[in-house]
Amino acid sequence: MFFLIAELLLLGAVLTFLVYNIFLLPPKYPTNIPAVPFWVALIPFFKDVDQSDIFRAYIEQPLRTHGAVKLFFAGQWNILVHKPSYVAEILKDDHIYEKSGNQKKIPHSVLAEFLGENIITSHGAVWKSFQSVVKPGLQRKFEVDKIASNAATLCALFKDAQLHAGTEGVAVQDLLQRYSVANCSEVLLQTDLGALASANAPINVLQSAVKREIFMPIFMNFPILDRFPFLSRTRARQVVKRFKDELRRAVAASQKCVSGTSTSSDGLGRTMLDARDSGQWTEKQLQDNLTVAFVAGQENPQLCMISTLYLLAKHPHAQAKLYAELQSRGVDPTNPDPETLRDMPYMTSVIYESLRLFPPISQLVNRRASEDVLLGGDIVIPQGTYLGYNCLSTNRDPEAWGPIADAFDPSRWGKSSVAIQKQYRSRRAKAEFISFHGGPRACLGEKFALLQMRVTLAALVHEFTWGLDPTWIDRKTPAGPLYPRALRLVFAPRREDS
Numbered sequence: 201m202f203f204l205i206a207e208l209l210l211l212g213a214v215l216t217f218l219v220y221n222i223f224l225l226p227p228k229y230p231t232n233i234p235a236v237p238f239w240v241a242l243i244p245f246f247k248d249v250d251q252s253d254i255f256r257a258y259i260e261q262p263l264r265t266h267g268a269v270k271l272f273f274a275g276q277w278n279i280l281v282h283k284p285s286y287v288a289e290i291l292k293d294d295h296i297y298e299k300s301g302n303q304k305k306i307p308h309s310v311l312a313e314f315l316g317e318n319i320i321t322s323h324g325a326v327w328k329s330f331q332s333v334v335k336p337g338l339q340r341k342f343e344v345d346k347i348a349s350n351a352a353t354l355c356a357l358f359k360d361a362q363l364h365a366g367t368e369g370v371a372v373q374d375l376l377q378r379y380s381v382a383n384c385s386e387v388l389l390q391t392d393l394g395a396l397a398s399a400n401a402p403i404n405v406l407q408s409a410v411k412r413e414i415f416m417p418i419f420m421n422f423p424i425l426d427r428f429p430f431l432s433r434t435r436a437r438q439v440v441k442r443f444k445d446e447l448r449r450a451v452a453a454s455q456k457c458v459s460g461t462s463t464s465s466d467g468l469g470r471t472m473l474d475a476r477d478s479g480q481w482t483e484k485q486l487q488d489n490l491t492v493a494f495v496a497g498q499e500n501p502q503l504c505m506i507s508t509l510y511l512l513a514k515h516p517h518a519q520a521k522l523y524a525e526l527q528s529r530g531v532d533p534t535n536p537d538p539e540t541l542r543d544m545p546y547m548t549s550v551i552y553e554s555l556r557l558f559p560p561i562s563q564l565v566n567r568r569a570s571e572d573v574l575l576g577g578d579i580v581i582p583q584g585t586y587l588g589y590n591c592l593s594t595n596r597d598p599e600a601w602g603p604i605a606d607a608f609d610p611s612r613w614g615k616s617s618v619a620i621q622k623q624y625r626s627r628r629a630k631a632e633f634i635s636f637h638g639g640p641r642a643c644l645g646e647k648f649a650l651l652q653m654r655v656t657l658a659a660l661v662h663e664f665t666w667g668l669d670p671t672w673i674d675r676k677t678p679a680g681p682l683y684p685r686a687l688r689l690v691f692a693p694r695r696e697d698s
């Protein structure tokens with residue numbers, strides 16, 4: 201018995217030593233930046249946390265002091281970069297800092313199965329083939345009337361929800377999710393998935409199920425666990441398959457109905473199906489790119505809306521200023537002119553400021569050094585190292601944005617549309633504002649996202665004033681995308697007749 205216990209203890213010690221040294225001990229190189237202790241990644245498993253608190257407590261100081269840190273994330277050590285000049289270099293030199301998404305990093309994972317190899321994660325010739333199909337579909341002129349009509353439905357849903365909630369707050373995330381799914385599917389993919397019409401539409405149910413499975417912190421941080429046949433992982437793979445099949449089926453079915461009409465011929469749904477039909481893409485490439493277009497096309501705008509409504513709830517004077525600007529330009533939110541909306545300096549600066557403070561993709565690690573390289577002339581990066589950005593940190597860099605970098609201050613962007621755009625371009629070129637990243641792999645959906653934000657804000661600000669539900673606890677998500685968690689707002693009609 202004694203020997204058995206001794207053997208088990210010895211085995212335990214050897215295993216701990218191996219796991220620590222193979223997985224958890226920070227790599228030796230680069231030598232001149234610190235490592236955030238690996239256990240920081242584990243905190244959300246043991247405590248209900250706000251990830252911005254974790255960032256402030258354990259990451260911000262070393263990251264800002266050294267411009268980059270070693271960070272344990274998704275089961276491996278990576279370099280997380282903060283300093284704008286480092287970020288700019290990575291974004292520019294995309295042949296050295298190659299895109300390398302989950303399909304390469306963790307090919308066995310549920311996340312990789314969900315998004316596959318797509319326009320965001322791919323590199324080289326494959327990416328060029330994806331880009332040639334996707335870019336025209338995202339750079340075309342969008343149907344503003346469709347977004348405006350969905351925004352009117354969103355207002356009606358908020359109004360109804362507020363009537364039911366009485367003096368309590370309305371949980372906004374589910375409604376905003378349905379709204380951004382409607383805009384993405386109807387305007388980008390020319391497919392009506394019924395997302396706004398019914399909370400129980402198959403796509404709504406499947407999407408919520410996929411998100412629940414994919415963002416489970418334990419599997420996000422230790423994707424190696426996806427290799428094991430846990431019941432929960434089998435379920436996750438089934439949900440992912442059902443979601444992808446449903447999306448692909450719905451897009452194909454709706455293109456059949458509207459094929460030949462002028463609106464659909466250059467739309468993303470049509471061009472993607474054509475790429476498959478012509479043999480340029482395989483069926484899998486079609487499915488993976490449809491899925492990523494759906495995820496990027498509605499998830500990021502949705503998070504941007506949540507954070508913007510939160511900031512405006514905290515700053516009622518900004519709501520009043522937005523309303524005054526809309527009135528002074530005579531904007532009819534049911535039939536807005538995109539040019540007028542684009543030339544509203546205060547609205548533009550509110551949206552940029554919200555994107556700066558709460559970038560929907562707050563942290564992303566998906567580049568891999570294709571050779572040994574000296575980042576910024578300072579940091580030796582060995583070939584094969586994974587690198588990523590913390591947009592939250594870079595966008596709030598006090599050296600770039602001054603001592604009140606953390607404050608919501610739309611006026612920092614400038615007064616006129618010309619001045620704001622000038623500053624926007626300059627901040628992006630210097631990688632001081634990286635919510636859409638930059639360089640050759642910058643976001644292709646920016647134009648659609650900003651248009652949608654403008655139309656949405658015009659409708660909401662015209663219809664309501666809103667504040668935070670006083671009983672709502674102000675905290676951000678524990679892991680994954682960063683935004684105010686389960687936000688609840690109290691809406692009041694702005695005008696007597698609304």
Ligand code: HEM
Nearest residue numbers: 319320493496497500501504635636637641643644645649
């Ligand atoms: C507020 C909204 C949005 C934000 C903050 C955002 C942010 C980003 C970021 C940070 C990237 C770079 C990802 C990386 O480096 O791996 C990206 C890429 C991309 N985004 Fe967006 N995005 C938004 C909306 C959209 C929308 C509405 C679409 C429409 C489908 C879209 C489509 C894309 C595509 C296709 C790429 C890949 C570009 C390439 O690599 O060639 N995004 N986005």
